[in-house]
């Protein structure tokens with residue numbers, strides 16, 4: 815006994831699909847030109863939009879993130895709106911620019 819319960823616990827703890835939990839962005843710091851790779855977690859960084867939220871048409875998810883590089887203390891802010899398939903609908907950045 816116990817094996818079944820242990821397996822059950824693992825099922826809940828282990829992520830079902832770890833490969834698609836993150837969306838990455840390449841940004842460039844405006845001050846030092848450092849290229850920074852941002853990993854946004856779909857579960858903790860990206861939030862679902864609700865009716866009444868101010869958002870572009872078709873947007874379902876919102877990511878707001880502050881990014882600090884290693885080379886200077888310039889903070890980069892990004893705001894990205896995603897559609898239902900995590901496709902980017904619109905994005906804004908301050909303190910840097912998107913590299914792609």
Ligand SMILES: [Zn+2]
Nearest residue numbers: 843846883886
């Ligand atoms: Zn920098």
